[in-house]
Amino acid sequence: MADNATIHPTATAPSSTAANAVALNVRNLSVFFGANHVLKEVSLNVPARAVTAIIGPSGCGKSTFLRALNRMHELVPEARMTGEIRLFGNDIYAPSVEPVLVRRRVGMVFQKSNPFPTMSIAENVTVGLRLNGARDRKLLVERTEQSLRMAALWDEVKDRLNAPAISLSGGQQQRLCIARALAVQPEVLLMDEPASALDPLATSKIEDLILELKKDYTIVIVTHNMQQAARISDFTAFFYLGELVEFDVTTKIFTSPVKKQTEDYVTGRFG
Amino acid sequence: MTASNHRWRKFKNRLMQAVTCLCAILVVTPLVLVFYHLVTSGFSSINWAFFTQLPKPVGESGGGMANAILGTFILLGQAALLGVPIGVFGGVYLSEYGSSRLNWWIRFAADILNGVPSITWGIVVYALLVVPMKGFSALAGGVVLGMMMIPLVMRTTEEVLQLVPNGYREAALALGIAKWRTIVQIVVRTALKGIVTGVLLALARVAGETAPLLFTAFGNRFWTHKLTEPIAAMPLQIFNYAISPYDDWHRQAWAGALVLLLLVLSINIGVRFLTRDRFQRNV
Numbered sequence: 001m002a003d004n005a006t007i008h009p010t011a012t013a014p015s016s017t018a019a020n021a022v023a024l025n026v027r028n029l030s031v032f033f034g035a036n037h038v039l040k041e042v043s044l045n046v047p048a049r050a051v052t053a054i055i056g057p058s059g060c061g062k063s064t065f066l067r068a069l070n071r072m073h074e075l076v077p078e079a080r081m082t083g084e085i086r087l088f089g090n091d092i093y094a095p096s097v098e099p100v101l102v103r104r105r106v107g108m109v110f111q112k113s114n115p116f117p118t119m120s121i122a123e124n125v126t127v128g129l130r131l132n133g134a135r136d137r138k139l140l141v142e143r144t145e146q147s148l149r150m151a152a153l154w155d156e157v158k159d160r161l162n163a164p165a166i167s168l169s170g171g172q173q174q175r176l177c178i179a180r181a182l183a184v185q186p187e188v189l190l191m192d193e194p195a196s197a198l199d200p201l202a203t204s205k206i207e208d209l210i211l212e213l214k215k216d217y218t219i220v221i222v223t224h225n226m227q228q229a230a231r232i233s234d235f236t237a238f239f240y241l242g243e244l245v246e247f248d249v250t251t252k253i254f255t256s257p258v259k260k261q262t263e264d265y266v267t268g269r270f271g
Numbered sequence: 272m273t274a275s276n277h278r279w280r281k282f283k284n285r286l287m288q289a290v291t292c293l294c295a296i297l298v299v300t301p302l303v304l305v306f307y308h309l310v311t312s313g314f315s316s317i318n319w320a321f322f323t324q325l326p327k328p329v330g331e332s333g334g335g336m337a338n339a340i341l342g343t344f345i346l347l348g349q350a351a352l353l354g355v356p357i358g359v360f361g362g363v364y365l366s367e368y369g370s371s372r373l374n375w376w377i378r379f380a381a382d383i384l385n386g387v388p389s390i391t392w393g394i395v396v397y398a399l400l401v402v403p404m405k406g407f408s409a410l411a412g413g414v415v416l417g418m419m420m421i422p423l424v425m426r427t428t429e430e431v432l433q434l435v436p437n438g439y440r441e442a443a444l445a446l447g448i449a450k451w452r453t454i455v456q457i458v459v460r461t462a463l464k465g466i467v468t469g470v471l472l473a474l475a476r477v478a479g480e481t482a483p484l485l486f487t488a489f490g491n492r493f494w495t496h497k498l499t500e501p502i503a504a505m506p507l508q509i510f511n512y513a514i515s516p517y518d519d520w521h522r523q524a525w526a527g528a529l530v531l532l533l534l535v536l537s538i539n540i541g542v543r544f545l546t547r548d549r550f551q552r553n554v
Binding site: 131 | 436438439441442443444445446447448449452453456457460461463
């Protein structure tokens, strides 16, 4: 299955990913918004149970790439894509596949924390289950605790699960959003700059959490913060002007990148 | 900069401040005047009979507006049944579905409808319902008020739904929640107070309409037993009494106007109360 065709100078699957199964197999992905060619022929394999960081200057297509992985980019009316994305072997763009079902398997956390203001902390955690038809109270209670524990928020909120979610601090709200995404038990978690609006302490909590979560989940994270990518990711993909420039093991990208552009970017010479 | 220059600038500042303050007072003055006049002229005629009795025949003193008060509520109830669902669903369509081109036309049409003189609405429903049904009716009165509510409710619903941050829609869709569920349970729920506010304000607005009812509900000096009969309404009764030559009726008109104003006022105050919340919501 491992298609090792080298489309870009670096392999789409770095050698050391061989140890990991491939969670997301992206082939020749192009995304257009109207006449705008935003993402150009991107191919890469996202390894399972690892953190893959997407870096690159603003407007390079990082977020579009992330959103294509759970078909969220389709919310833009004139969005169009070509190519193929397989999630553990299943083509997520097959005509018979509903976007809703893809999104249950590939969860997402956004830059701006967005707990639902009309709901309590507990209701926020279980909303994905309840609005998909789960009625079993016992399951919901269990899943609330389990998800909040995974998101390292349980100890802080266990005495006020019925308090409004927006009474939490910014960092807590973001971890609540992570708990909410985890509650539907996705296989992959996409994070779009999840810590860029948080203070350093809250950021380090989110980073610790990501390192903890990768034991069970495949994580793809877009970040503007190079140090953050270096600290938490196993693999790093560098995007520039809609193209995948280089994809490799993180230490390699940050110490001895193959491409000059990558080196310039990670050393802060442009971007 | 010289000292006199500075003084002139300060003077201009004071002057403009005074002008804006005066204008602000002018805005509030009519409400105070109307309210004062209605209370002094109408309050003395408000008594138990006013709320419980039918109008007395010409020449007899006393009586009340019980039928008109109930009639207004019946008309508003019918109007809400027609105007709220269509208006709210239309607003949801404009905000959450729809192509931008079609939406532009719908919005344009709704804004024109909001500006149509109310008597025109009366004539339209007269032609559509009163003529085919061969008579004035409570039903026609409810329909005309409901039709007037539709564009009002639709536009306010759309506006408050647009105030719901897109992040909530995306968060829900990213959880694999279907679009219609996202709209009902997340978007509409977040904006619910705004929608209720819009509905109540639309009701308050049509509660005082007189002209469209002249052609439809017509008015009635007795109780109405069927929706196919003409029905009394407070604005109609006030109108009829006010243009009559009898002092007793004039007093009743003042009282009716006061009660109608209090009704509209209490809806508005109720809206204020509803929109105040323990914790900040988004709309």
